[in-house]
Amino acid sequence: MDVSEPTRLGEHELSDGRRLACAEWGPADGVAVLLCPGVATSRRLGFGTDVVDALGVRLISVDRPGLGASDPAPGRTLRNWADDVDEFAAGSGIDDLSVVGYSAGGPFAMTCAAAGVADRAAIVAGADEFTALEQPLPADLRNMVDAVAADPAAAEESFTEFGDPDRLWSLITAFSPETDLAVYWEPRFERAFRQAMADGFTQGPAGYARDTALP
Template identity: 70%
Template sequence: MDISEPVRLGQYRLPDGRDLAWAEWGPEDGTPVLLCPGAATSRRLGFGTGAVDALGIRLISVDRPGVGASDPAPGRTLDSFAADIAGLRRDILGTAELAAVGYSAGGPFALACAAAGVAARAAVVAGADEFASSHDGLPEDLRAMVELAAADPAAAERSFAEFGSAEALWQLITSCSPPVDLAVYRSPEFEPVFRQALAEGFAQGPAGYARDTLLAMSRWPFAVADVRTPVDLWYGGLDTSPSHSPDHGTTLAGRLPSARHHLVPDAGGALLWTHAEPILRTLLGADH
């Protein structure tokens, strides 16, 4: 499990005057890989940071609008996030192809980049499915969130904001995690970094987290079946968080024509950190 402080930090000024905050690891001339972090987790928490130099990967983690140090964008969508990343790619990366990896609640954002053609390859790791497309198998509390998001999006967003705080999210994550994940989350080298990333994620308040959650719980603005970009789906067989995927990505894999489904039997939801190198290798187009 490799985590370390970012090598570089910066801000990208978008055409509308907003700033998008980013962090980087690895060589500046490496293959660019965009990290879409989990819910309300700031850009400072990377993954596989001990492997990126050897793999020649430039890992770029971006705070979504209203989260961490990125300026808010009221009414933003999954599509508008992909447009933001398209600008960053054009102005900072030039002609280099971009791969995207979305962890947990970041999964829909990585898929949005793939659907828009911004990312040439994508990975979803313990990612949320499009729960609004099917209620089958959803636990009651998750089903209620999806139904509220469909019936009254504004009320749902307010509800998510009322819940949202760094401590509440930490308690939710650890209460839903199996022992294999708790061993990661509560380890002395990981817990303080993770909790700091959550605190930074809520630095502007809960609005960014609430918007992210609404977008994940609502119908996505693109058809998953139309995504032709190669997508690797990674799930841990021991993961017990239904908000990742009640069926460990099987339904999502069936809807994505270009998907490769990796189910790691002895891993949990923290496989972004426990299996970082094989995930990164697939983003380079290499088999694990």
């Protein structure tokens, strides 16, 4: 598997003065595909970066507000993310955008598609959108979903207290099947993934907490 460093790093200033930090792989004039990363991870971890040049894909990953190097946006919602992406795409000269959501990035990708910001969307391992699942959830996940629904502010505060890259890594690996662990524990991938998660917490846990309790 390829976990190469981004080809290009940059920032885009939004109309309200906030900065969104981005990373890119592949040709700058390629077909634009936006990656919405998983839980608390930064823009620096892409996917398929060994084939984007051959496919003519411009893979773009953007730190969500408050994560990595993107400025925070207190009180933000999922729809606000679609608005940010719309403005980012327009300012980056992108008029035909596809979006991929990985894991906890799934709801952010779906929001972009629902808002018409992205023309095509794909979700990879999107089980983090627990409220969309029809089958009964394990008790601990059901309790978490119910807590967010009952008191979003209190839930966000509890996620802030919990938020830590080492704790999240332990949680991810504790509940992952063997097929996923074979990837997570591959030395190069583990190093890149954990670095991306550490980057995600550069500004502290507030961005992760807001992501997890977003309305």
